[in-house]
Structure formats: C-alpha cells, structure tokens
Amino acid sequence: RPPGIRVNLSSLKHRSFSWSVDSSSGVVSSKTKGSPRFQTVIGLEIHAQLDIATKLFSGTPLPKASTLYQTPNTSVWPFDVGVPGVLPRVSQEAVQAAVLSAAATNCQIPSVSRFERKHYFYADLPLGYQVTQQRWPLARDGVLMCQRELKKKRKKKGEVGESFVTRIERVQLEQDTGKTTNATRNGITESLVDFNRAGCALIEIVFYPDLRSASDAATAVETLRTLLKHIGTCNGKMEEGSLRCDLNVSVAPIEDVDENDGDDDGLLDFAGNRVEVKNLNSIRQVQQAAQYEAVRQVNALMDGNPTAQETRTFDVKSGKTVVIRSKEGAKDYRFMPEPDLPPVSIDDDTFGGQSLESFLETTLPELPQDARDRLQGDYDVSAYLAGVITGDPPAIQMFDIAVEEAQSQLSEEPERVIKQVPETTANLLCNGLFALVREDDVKTKETLGEDNSVKFSGVNGKHLGEIVALLLEGSISNTMAKQLLKILHQEEAEKTARQVADENGFKLITDHDVLTQICRDAIADSPEEMERYKLGEK
Numbered sequence: 001r002p003p004g005i006r007v008n009l010s011s012l013k014h015r016s017f018s019w020s021v022d023s024s025s026g027v028v029s030s031k032t033k034g035s036p037r038f039q040t041v042i043g044l045e046i047h048a049q050l051d052i053a054t055k056l057f058s059g060t061p062l063p064k065a066s067t068l069y070q071t072p073n074t075s076v077w078p079f080d081v082g083v084p085g086v087l088p089r090v091s092q093e094a095v096q097a098a099v100l101s102a103a104a105t106n107c108q109i110p111s112v113s114r115f116e117r118k119h120y121f122y123a124d125l126p127l128g129y130q131v132t133q134q135r136w137p138l139a140r141d142g143v144l145m146c147q148r149e150l151k152k153k154r155k156k157k158g159e160v161g162e163s164f165v166t167r168i169e170r171v172q173l174e175q176d177t178g179k180t181t182n183a184t185r186n187g188i189t190e191s192l193v194d195f196n197r198a199g200c201a202l203i204e205i206v207f208y209p210d211l212r213s214a215s216d217a218a219t220a221v222e223t224l225r226t227l228l229k230h231i232g233t234c235n236g237k238m239e240e241g242s243l244r245c246d247l248n249v250s251v252a253p254i255e256d257v258d259e260n261d262g263d264d265d266g267l268l269d270f271a272g273n274r275v276e277v278k279n280l281n282s283i284r285q286v287q288q289a290a291q292y293e294a295v296r297q298v299n300a301l302m303d304g305n306p307t308a309q310e311t312r313t314f315d316v317k318s319g320k321t322v323v324i325r326s327k328e329g330a331k332d333y334r335f336m337p338e339p340d341l342p343p344v345s346i347d348d349d350t351f352g353g354q355s356l357e358s359f360l361e362t363t364l365p366e367l368p369q370d371a372r373d374r375l376q377g378d379y380d381v382s383a384y385l386a387g388v389i390t391g392d393p394p395a396i397q398m399f400d401i402a403v404e405e406a407q408s409q410l411s412e413e414p415e416r417v418i419k420q421v422p423e424t425t426a427n428l429l430c431n432g433l434f435a436l437v438r439e440d441d442v443k444t445k446e447t448l449g450e451d452n453s454v455k456f457s458g459v460n461g462k463h464l465g466e467i468v469a470l471l472l473e474g475s476i477s478n479t480m481a482k483q484l485l486k487i488l489h490q491e492e493a494e495k496t497a498r499q500v501a502d503e504n505g506f507k508l509i510t511d512h513d514v515l516t517q518i519c520r521d522a523i524a525d526s527p528e529e530m531e532r533y534k535l536g537e538k
Contacts, residue, residue, distance in 0.1 A: 026213030040294040043209035043248040048234040056201035057088030072194040080199040082126035094201040107142030115338035124178030133172035142168035176200040214290035247277040379422035394455040405465025466497035
C-alpha cells in the first residue's frame with residue numbers, strides 16, 4: 001500500500017462496499033456507513049491537428065477534406081515515411097497557427113523553442129521517433145476559462161452555469177503518426193497502415209491536474225475544441241481524429257476536516273498512481289472514461305492492490321478501460337535534441353515581417369469569452385443568448401451588422417424603440433435563424449463536410465437588421481418575421497428584406513378605419529354565419 005494513505009484497510013477488508021462517483025463533484029463514495037471517500041484528480045493532454053495546407057516538415061500538400069476520407073497512402077512524401085537522406089523543413093504556417101492557439105489560451109510564448117526526438121516504436125511511426133517539443137515547448141503557463149453546464153432538470157430559461165479555470169502547463173508543436181487498422185481477409189487478421197496522417201502538424205496542449213470531476217473534464221475539452229474552431233486553427237472534429245484527448249486520472253483520499261481548520265480542503269498529499277487513458281474521440285467518451293477509471297481505481301485500492309502506473313484505452317462497447325501497456329517514463333523515450341532542425345525563433349521573419357504583437361493584433365479574432373462579455377456589456381444581451389451567438393463565430397459578425405443596420409433604419413423612431421434592437425436581434429437570430437440552420441444540419445454535413453453555421457444561410461447581417469427594423473416599426477408581426485427569415489434563408493435572394501416582404505404581402509394593417517371596414521365587409525359577406533351567431537352559436 002502506497003505511503004500517505006491514512007485509511008485502515010485491515011479494518012475494512014471484510015466489509016462490502018458499492019462505490020459510485022458523482023459526475024459533478026468527482027467524489028467517489030459508498031453508502032456504507034464509515035466508508036472512506038476519494039476525490040478524482042484529472043489532467044488532460046489534448047492533441048489538435050492544425051488546419052493548414054501542408055504537413056509539418058515535408059511540405060506534403062493536404063486536401064481540404066479530412067485524411068479520413070482519402071484513398072490510403074496518397075498524401076505521402078519521402079520524409080513522411082522515413083526515406084533516408086531526406087531532411088525536414090518546418091512549415092511557417094504551422095508555427096503561426098500554433099502561436100495563435102497558444103495566445104488564445106493565454107500562454108507565455110518564449111522567443112525560442114526547440115525540437116527533440118522522442119523514441120518509441122509503433123508500426124505507424126516510420127521514423128522510429130516522434131519530433132516534438134517536450135522540454136523546450138513553443139508556449140507555457142496558460143489558462144483556459146470554462147463554464148459548467150447546468151443540469152437540465154435544474155436549469156431555468158436563460159440561466160448559465162458557474163465558471164472555472166484550469167491551468168495549461170505547455171503547448172508543443174509535433175508531428176502526427178500514421179493510422180493502423182485491422183482487417184480480416186480469408187480468416188486472417190492483418191494490420192494495415194495508412195500514412196496519409198503521418199507527419200501532419202499537431203499541437204499538444206498539456207494541462208495541470210486541476211480538474212476534479214468527469215463533467216469538468218468534458219467541459220474543458222469542449223471549451224478548448226470550440227476555442228480552436230473559433231480561431232480557425234483546428235476543425236475540432238473528434239470523430240475524425242482531428243482532435244484527440246488523453247486523460248490522466250488518479251484518486252486521492254479525502255480526509256474530513258473541521259470547517260475552522262483554515263483553507264485545507266481535506267485532500268491528502270498522495271494522489272494515487274496516475275493512469276493515462278489514450279485517444280478518446282468524443283466528449284461523451286471523456287466523461288465515461290473518467291468516471292469508470294475513478295471507481296475502478298478505488299476498488300483496486302480498497303482490495304489492497306492499488307493500480308499500477310499504466311496506459312489504457314477506452315472500450316466504447318463495454319464502457320470500460322483496458323490496459324494496453326505499462327506507462328513509460330521520460331528515460332524510456334530517450335529524448336535528444338533534433339539534430340536536423342534549428343531552434344524555432346519567434347521573430348519578425350516568423351510572421352512575414354510583423355512583430356508577434358502585430359501578428360496577433362491583426363490575425364487573432366475576438367475570443368468567445370471576450371465576445372460574450374462585449375455582447376452582455378455593450379448590448380445588454382442575456383448571458384444565455386450571448387453564449388448561443390458566440391458558439392458560432394460568423395453569427396457574432398452577423399449580429400453586429402444587424403444591430404447597426406436596424407438602428408440606422410430606425411433612427412427616426414423614439415429612443416425606447418431603438419433600445420429594443422439588440423434584444424430583438426438576438427432573439428430572432430437564436431430562436432429563428434439558428435432553428436432554420438439546424439433543420440439543414442444533415443444536408444450541410446453531407447454536402448460541405450462542415451458543422452451547421454449561419455454562414456451557410458442565405459440570410460446576411462443586413463437582411464436580419466432589416467427584418468428587426470420592420471418588426472419594431474410595426475410593419476410586420478413576429479410570425480411574418482420568421483416567415484420572411486425562412487424565405488431569405490432558402491432562396492438566398494439578392495433583394496432586400498423589405499422587397500421580399502412587399503412581394504409576399506407581409507404587412508400589418510394598423511389603420512383603425514381600414515380594419516373596421518374589413519370587419520364590416522366580412523359580416524356582410526357571411527349573413528348565414530351572422531344569423532347563427534345571433535342565436536348564440538359560435
């Protein structure tokens with residue numbers, strides 16, 4: 001039994017425990033009276049494939065579509081498969097994308113970083129080593145701001161969850177491996193290797209073990225995935241392997257402490273042997289693997305056989321983790337400086353004559369958290385609607401253009417009307433246009449290979465602003481506004497929203513005399529219905 005665990009196992013070994021883990025708090029406990037409690041401790045390592053035109057060191061051009069859909073071994077150059085005598089050359093675009101990603105996660109970017117070789121054997125690693133930046137990374141000491149999801153049963157309309165921060169240890173640039181698949185032919189199972197992915201540019205983002213629950217781990221992965229998609233450095237498609245997550249999970253006994261004992265959280269120093277769960281390719285798998293591993297480790301600990309430091313994979317069918325090898329240490333990888341590559345200098349040459357500050361100012365878009373804060377602060381948009389809008393980067397620009405257009409067209413209206421523009425625009429965008437885009441989601445993915453987004457809609461910012469103006473000036477109703485959105489969304493009309501509204505007869509009648517006459521004409525044209533009404537019928 002590892003030192004530091006103040007749990008008397010001998011007094012507990014004849015008792016039966018049924019352990020469960022709370023997905024929100026990460027506490028592993030049993031309903032049995034007097035049983036100890038344990039805290040889940042989680043660190044993340046996320047590999048994100050950079051969305052650039054070539055591979056990292058070979059210059060092999062990459063098609064826009066994922067390597068998942070390519071004919072095997074068609075995007076391969078000599079360096080990718082370790083042909084002797086071919087030297088690497090670093091992609092400037094990859095360095096720029098990695099710097100953008102590091103800046104977006106609030107990392108410190110040193111002026112110099114270095115490549116090194118990490119030696120290990122895989123059939124799909126043709127060089128016999130991976131070129132990475134373990135000891136001299138591109139960036140260090142970042143933070144990721146996350147927001148917890150509220151449980152649906154407790155969630156009120158417009159309510160958002162609490163925020164939390166997880167620290168980033170380093171961001172390193174490295175090359176990807178190929179892909180091995182097993183195929184059975186004539187009763188014989190063969191391993192087939194596809195090198196299309198070999199040498200593609202990755203960034204590995206290594207987090208400190210700050211996370212304490214499976215749900216927080218899933219939230220952190222989703223937050224980072226959304227952020228990288230937002231800035232355009234990774235498409236975030238976990239199902240295609242463009243973003244993969246490794247979990248580092250351990251458990252630590254919780255010592256009950258008095259509330260007056262200061263800031264001690266009751267977590268003992270010993271945090272168990274760290275177990276790595278490799279290559280999780282969905283948010284759901286991240287949560288399931290973390291929960292299973294926490295309970296498994298507590299069971300092993302209470303049986304007097306604490307889990308070894310090892311590497312596991314997650315079996316989706318059984319919902320369990322499975323051992324694949326014992327965990328290597330740094331000495332096993334025989335790290336050495338990469339002799340064929342010079343240090344990476346972050347200077348004006350890296351960014352085409354721009355300084356790092358100028359490059360980030362002109363290239364890094366407004367980040368999701370900054371955009372949410374601006375929409376809430378400048379426009380008084382609710383936290384919920386601001387979160388929905390910033391979840392789709394093109395929607396942010398559409399919202400800004402629409403508000404400006406609507407306010408311009410309503411400049412002669414009273415101030416109370418103009419103040420309604422941001423809220424009306426946000427509601428129409430989130431509850432109207434997004435609904436139309438979601439209906440087209442399957443079609444969009446099949447034809448364009450992209451996630452649903454307002455950028456695929458025929459509605460632009462000026463259209464949306466015009467519709468908001470028509471609505472607030474009383475020319476159309478809410479129902480007409482949504483019908484008008486649908487027409488513009490499907491037809492991609494070059495006409496203005498006002499022209500399309502006129503062509504389709506979308507106009508409210510507000511003149512009292514006209515409405516009175518319409519009612520009189522309807523009564524005059526329906527004498528039999530009027531007689532029945534007089535007799536008390538409906």
